[in-house]
Amino acid sequence: MNRVDVPRQRAIIDRRRLVGEIAALAASDDARGEVVALLKSALENGRAELERRLADKPSAGHEITAGYAFLVDQLVRVIYDYVTTHLVAGSNRSQAERLAIMAVGGYGRMEMAPHSDVDIAFLVGHRRTPWCEQMVEAMLYMMWDLGLKIGHSTRTMDDTLRLARGDLTIRTALLEGRYVWGDRELYDEGSRRYEREVMKGHERTFLTEKLAERNARHKRMGDSRYVVEPNIKDGKGGLRDLQTLYWIGKFIHRVRSAAELVDKGLFTPVEYRSFRRAENFLLAVRCHLHIVTERAEDRLTFDLQRQVAERMKFAERTGKSAVERFMQYYFLQAKRVGGLTGVFLSHIDEELAQTRQRAGFFAAFTQRARSIRGYRVYGGRIAAPSEDWFEKDPVRLVEIFQVAEAEGLEIHPDTMRRADRDSRLIDAAVRDDPRANALFLDLLSGRNDPEPVLRWMNEVGVLGRFVPDFGKVNAQMQFDMYHHYTVDEHTIRAIGLLGAIEKGQLTDDHPRASRLIHKVNSRRAAYVAVLLHDIAKGRGGDHSVLGAEVAHELCPRFGLTESETDLVAWLVREHLLMSATAFKRDLTDPKTIEDFVTRVQSGERLRHLAILTAVDIRAVGPGTWNSWKGQLLGELYDQASERLRLGHMRHGREAQVSARQAEVAKLLADKGGLVAADADLFDDAYWIAEPPDIIALNMVHYAAARRMGHELSIHCEFYPSRGATLVTVIAADHPGLFYRIAGGIHLAGANIIDARIHTNRKGWAVDNFLVQDPHGAPFGEAGQLERLKTSIGDALANRIDLTPRLAQRPLPHSRSKAFDVSPRVLFDNKASGRFTVIEVNARDRPALLNRLARTLFEAGLVVHSAHITSYGERAADTFYVTDLTGHKLASTERMVKIEKQLLDAASDATQARLEDA
Structure with missing residues (x-):
């Protein structure tokens, strides 16, 4: 975009010396191989020098990206000269055989990260000749031998311009085309024709297409500049948004650098400095990402955020880690990009609207501005009537947003700019002003749509100051x-x-x-x-x-x-x-x-x-x-x-059970007799704990299993009211049943979100689980339900070895290792009248519940219900337990021992040992 001076250029690559060394090799039989080796060494040395500079100046995005472009420029020039001199015979070359090399894309803007593609356009004269084909082929092979990733095209000038008129991508790439080497007159002629034949008269079309492209890109990337794993190139508030401003400015106003946008009135000098600061930071982050990953990576994922924060020398502060401070600075830059984009595009849209010719009956009609509380309202926008409007009364900095929300208006870009500039006027006196606070409260609780207006207020700094x-x-x-x-x-x-x-x-x-x-x-x-x-x-x-x-x-x-x-x-x-x-x-x-x-x-x-x-x-x-x-x-x-309505009046336990049994019998209709037949087999806790619809399913399932003499009966069905799949297992109760069922469910690819474990008076376990897939959706397809049944059956019959199989399953979130999650165990004897409640917080993994349940079993505890919650990389598993005699845990010494066992089961070290095994 802007010309960036690259300091100490010869420390990156010394083209004169390189040309001299190549000339000395030209006479040898294997000159090409030796030349490639020489060029490769120059490329590696140049990259190493730029990496050192980035380590010394970790935020110097413009300087480093321009340095990479400079390095490639010199190599391309050396290769061109070598090919024309030594590889492709040029003695019979005619005047029609012309070739210019253009840098396009990020290379054209001189914004190259370490592993960026090298985008080159080979521009030939009026026709493609054998000489041109040989030149391009020889150059490309040498660049490929260097390991460069080349994006290239070879076209005549006429073909280039024809394709540019019909293809937005080509039109944009050529817009920022930069001469590198070859026939300069051919390049200049192409530039003049591009402006005359492609740009002129098509400004509004380009703007419309570019904004549609931008909106589609934002939608793909999450449509917010505040997503916590942003794409720094294509995400909202990223580099592509800044580049879009430049492309639009260049196409409409013919600017050659972002600095010229100030001369055109599209940015103030302060806004331009913000533009460059944001761009410089984002380019630096991109360079660090490429170096850390050793590839063209633009996603600032959790596992990379720590490393980039460290490389950019962000330090920890009270209450905020280094990575949080780095990401906060990133989002402040993305926010600034958003503010600049809004002001810039509104200006452009207004300019084009003013130049649009009116025709027909309404040609002479001009919409008159109306006034609301002294503000000018025109075309759905509200504007401050004068330059010093906010200075005269800073409370208006709050008022204008309240009026915009109440009237359903946008705020004029010039007024947004003034609000940004004058937000400094909000001091303690304004914050304590009753009128200002009443206006803010009206805005916050506005009945129209406060969300976008609060976002505008935040982006210009008014909300944060107020x-x-x-x-x-x-x-x-x-x-x-x-x-x-x-x-x-x-x-x-x-x-x-x-x-x-x-x-x-x-x-x-x-x-x-x-x-x-x-x-x-x-x-x-x-x-x-x-x-x-x-x-x-x-x-x-x-x-x-x-x-x-x-x-x-x-x-x-x-x-x-x-x-x-x-x-x-x-x-x-x-x-x-x-x-x-x-x-x-x-x-x-x-x-x-x-x-x-x-x-x-x-x-x-x-x-x-x-x-x-x-x-x-x-x-x-x-x-x-x-x-x-x-x-x-x-x-x-x-x-x-x-409970609040009735106070301390509660139905007795016996009445609750009777009411629940009657409700279940009603649900079962003609099978209601099952309740009377089996009611005494289940204790009161079962009738109170389970919802009536699940009890009804259990009654039918249990009766069928006993009638057919099944030692193990598994039923799975989609349970829409809970957004999950209900898994019921009826089996002869035995120690370790719960952890084996949990292991089988996990091996089928499901996550348990709730579990209730019951044993009736004949020794039969009736266990109900609610499960979802790793994305929080239920298992609903027949194949998924069958897989659940098979996996649980295999686990209970000992046909599989659960521990190693579970350890080998991938984490539900592959990037969770980027976080420090120290396991924690809490015991609570006051949360329940009958049970000890144990809560375990640890890094989420498929084997976790199985491992914790097995640890509780081995510690001689009976699990009566389990409640599983996931918060991203962290799981919080809660168990309601008793000892083997049905009592709460009373011994502090035993709790300490069980805590140690649970912490060991939940630790990353244990997971690593199992994975290695």
């Missing part, structure tokens, strides 16, 4: 595989989801939240709670507790009442309570509900917490919310709501 605590999480990532977005993007998406739920747009996925949002006493408290729930992340402590302290400070400033403030602070402090209870605890255990209700205390809190939990989970990323989580949260809400 709410400094939010500014601290701006572009902050969480280095794990669970969260898909940065903290600020996650929060803004959650606010958008809350608005969509309130408008009834997500009723199918969130029916309960869609009802509850209209029953809360303070809808604005709901929106403020979403804004603040992750506000204290990255501070080095419990972000829920620290966030509650922030809420107590901010809510009165926003204008919330004392009761609203207390509610928001409680919601922020407890925003993980509902999901932790639903996913990690046994909801059929009365103590679970009792403990949950004790912390919630009121129906208003419960309603708000259910809504906040839903949007928080869904805003984590695509696929994070599913019907199974919705089902668990719904069950918890219903039970807690009833």
